[in-house]
Amino acid sequence: VGKQSHSRKMYGSCGSCDSAKAVFDGIRHPTVYSWNHLIKAYVRNGGLHAARQAFERMSQRDTVSWTLLLTSTAKNGDIREAHQLFERMPEWDLVSWTSMFTAYAQNGFLEEAKSMFDGMSARDAPCWNAMFTAFAQNDSLTSAKEMFQRMPQWNVQSWNAIVTAYAQAGDLREARTLFERMPQKNPLSWGAMIQALADCGELEEAKVMLENVPSDDVIPWTTMVVAYAQKGQVEEARRLFKRISAPDMVARTAMVQAYVENSRLEEARSLFDGMPERNGVSWSSMIAAYARKGDLMEAKKLFDRMSSPDLMTYTTMIEAYAQHGHIQHSKVLFDRMPEQDTVSRTAMVVCYAFNGELEKARELFESIPNKD
RNA sequence: CUGGCCGGAGGG
Numbered sequence: 001v002g003k004q005s006h007s008r009k010m011y012g013s014c015g016s017c018d019s020a021k022a023v024f025d026g027i028r029h030p031t032v033y034s035w036n037h038l039i040k041a042y043v044r045n046g047g048l049h050a051a052r053q054a055f056e057r058m059s060q061r062d063t064v065s066w067t068l069l070l071t072s073t074a075k076n077g078d079i080r081e082a083h084q085l086f087e088r089m090p091e092w093d094l095v096s097w098t099s100m101f102t103a104y105a106q107n108g109f110l111e112e113a114k115s116m117f118d119g120m121s122a123r124d125a126p127c128w129n130a131m132f133t134a135f136a137q138n139d140s141l142t143s144a145k146e147m148f149q150r151m152p153q154w155n156v157q158s159w160n161a162i163v164t165a166y167a168q169a170g171d172l173r174e175a176r177t178l179f180e181r182m183p184q185k186n187p188l189s190w191g192a193m194i195q196a197l198a199d200c201g202e203l204e205e206a207k208v209m210l211e212n213v214p215s216d217d218v219i220p221w222t223t224m225v226v227a228y229a230q231k232g233q234v235e236e237a238r239r240l241f242k243r244i245s246a247p248d249m250v251a252r253t254a255m256v257q258a259y260v261e262n263s264r265l266e267e268a269r270s271l272f273d274g275m276p277e278r279n280g281v282s283w284s285s286m287i288a289a290y291a292r293k294g295d296l297m298e299a300k301k302l303f304d305r306m307s308s309p310d311l312m313t314y315t316t317m318i319e320a321y322a323q324h325g326h327i328q329h330s331k332v333l334f335d336r337m338p339e340q341d342t343v344s345r346t347a348m349v350v351c352y353a354f355n356g357e358l359e360k361a362r363e364l365f366e367s368i369p370n371k372d
Numbered sequence: 373c374u375g376g377c378c379g380g381a382g383g384g
Binding site: 032033034035036037039040062063064065066067068069070071093094095096097098099100101102103124125126127128129130131132133134155156157158159160161162163164165186187188189190191192193194195196198217218219220221222223224225226248249250251252253254255256257258279280281282283284285287288310311312313314315316317318319342343344345346347348349350 | 374375376377378379380381382383384
């Protein structure tokens with residue numbers, strides 16, 4: 001058992017499910033605690049399915065196990081399954097309630113979220129934060145502000161969240177004021193403020209702050225790379241990117257995008273090729289880049305190299321064919337998709353319509369379950 | 373730092 005505590009860090013933090021599992025298998029008497037670590041390792045590496053299997057194999061589960069699975073299921077968009085997990089769990093606590101109503105809010109069910117929140121007998125700062133952030137993200141800055149003022153105690157996250165809420169509503173002045181008045185700051189506070197400035201077009205001020213932040217967090221750097229790229233200032237984006245000591249997948253993908261948006265395909269591609277890890281976002285950015293240029297061959301070559309393209313990458317490729325009049329190819333891919341969503345179906349409807357196949361377009365349209 | 377709240381990249 002002493003082995004466990006030595007190995008504990010290994011489970012999730014070294015980025016590999018397999019090694020986490022290897023360590024795990026070496027434990028003679030896994031505890032709930034170590035099982036939860038394993039589940040978390042799977043979740044972190046996108047293996048929700050594996051996480052679910054591990055969950056089912058556990059001899060006993062605690063509230064943490066249930067909540068962990070609930071949250072990751074919800075983040076994967078499966079709110080029904082998340083709700084079932086919530087119903088099935090034997091014990092509820094403040095965290096599991098907060099997780100559940102947050103899941104509702106993030107999946108567009110603000111009413112349900114609010115009614116759960118209202119029904120709670122005890123609430124802590126994260127709970128209040130989750131609720132007012134949900135309002136802010138649904139364009140109800142007023143409600144968010146009221147809740148922020150009403151909540152009995154704040155943590156750093158509360159302040160970060162309210163700063164972001166004001167900035168997203170376009171009130172940079174108030175965001176700045178709140179930022180200055182924050183009782184404490186953490187690296188995310190700076191990140192949030194830099195993002196706020198960038199969103200409101202204050203790139204120079206954002207950059208000054210970036211240069212003076214007491215942390216070398218990659219996220220604000222990525223924010224600025226994106227911001228400059230969007231203004232067409234690729235060179236500045238590239239300079240900032242080069243200064244990131246340990247660019248992660250998101251930062252690299254953002255830089256690939258930056259090159260793409262500014263018609264520098266070769267550089268995008270060579271950065272892409274050198275990436276140690278890629279995800280659907282990286283691939284689809286690169287694929288879309290070739291598609292836009294009209295190089296469907298290269299786009300498809302990349303697409304075929306993916307082990308299991310996600311929804312969005314499929315849709316990107318379908319769109320690519322459609323825009324060049326190859327509806328048949330679009331259709332083949334569409335039918336081959338493991339699952340379709342409203343966006344992909346709508347894209348296909350548009351394909352048919354543009355191709356003059358109005359009956360097919362209509363038929364598909366009628367079959368879409370949730371038209372938004 | 374075993375689970376919930378805050379800042380960064382892709383599709384109609």
